[in-house]
């Protein structure tokens with residue numbers, strides 16, 4: 506049995522009592538946590554790896570509940586434009602021009618950024634070349650839920666994306682058969698519904714039947730923009746969430762993302778059906794609006810945090826997202842007491858685990874759970890002095906404070922060095938492939954200032 510003992514840390518367990526252990530230990534055995542708090546000498550075998558975490562914080566890996574792995578090469582292609590330009594002139598041409606290798610490199614680059622920011626589990630909202638994502642996740646060692654971007658109707662779709670409802674569902678079933686449970690169970694596959702604009706009622710209801718059959722979740726962008734509310738009322742006679750409720754698809758395995766333009770009744774429906782929510786504060790502020798997160802949490806809805814994709818955030822950085830989550834709602838409600846630091850940390854850990862239907866194995870440091878954890882070093886100019894570690898984590902720390910990361914009992918990063926892949930090489934390839942991809946997609950970004958080429 507392989508053992509790793511992390512000792513003398515400030516262990517934020519996020520267990521049901523939210524216990525914190527000062528000078529505490531975490532014992533990892535193979536892929537699981539064996540003990541948290543005080544570890545007795547007789548529990549440790551002579552070949553155990555011992556890691557001294559004195560002066561550092563040990564906590565569960567963060568869970569990013571909404572990200573687009575395949576959009577990483579598109580960072581910066583959607584800045585300062587409206588949503589329709591963003592979608593139809595930038596994102597769709599970009600995504601529909603990708604090949605399998607682009608998806609692979611994009612996914613690796615995205616996972617690198619997530620690991621550096623303390624993420625050990627993510628939920629993918631749906632890209633095109635899912636095999637490229639799966640290969641990347643398998644190699645880099647992170648835990649993730651993959652899905653395929655699914656659309657069967659709507660205006661302006663690129664020609665190579667037009668497919669029937671049958672094909673859209675069949676391709677997702679194939680992915681489940683190919684990837685679900687792979688890599689010691691680190692990889693799962695869910696169904697995806699892109700948006701109400703591009704999903705027929707038949708697709709939506711059949712998706713729910715299949716998700717229940719395979720016991721997986723459904724990941725969908727919901728109530729993103731005001732235009733969506735108008736569209737749904739006009740086309741379906743009800744708002745998006747009301748319509749989804751009428752179709753019978755709202756349930757505990759439904760993850761609704763963004764949910765910015767919800768009515769009170771829609772929040773009631775989420776609470777009634779135990780729908781899960783992913784809040785993406787940066788993307789919301791950049792393009793969408795302000796989700797009513799404190800109101801949803803007050804209703805007992807599981808709300809977690811996501812980064813969204815690189816073209817609309819543009820940081821796949823959960824430390825920044827925690828900071829923004831607390832600020833955005835204090836500002837919106839003019840109430841400095843809403844979303845205190847401990848609540849935000851819950852959103853990024855235990856709530857995240859609930860939202861990705863994995864709370865039995867991840868989200869907290871407890872014996873029997875998977876060994877997904879991070880070590881944070883607060884010794885930096887932007888962080889010290891440290892009085893209240895939980896508050897400091899949310900209000901002052903950056904992803905640069907994340908020093909080490911373990912997923913499924915394997916080190917992914919030690920002292921900020923990624924151990925599972927060659928980071929420098931991947932970033933170089935990402936830059937090269939992104940340039941070629943933009944050309945292929947016919948996307949050219951205007952210069953913001955006059956550019957004078959010297960040589």
Ligand SMILES: [Zn+2]
Pocket residue numbers: 571573630726762813814
């Ligand atoms: Zn998204």
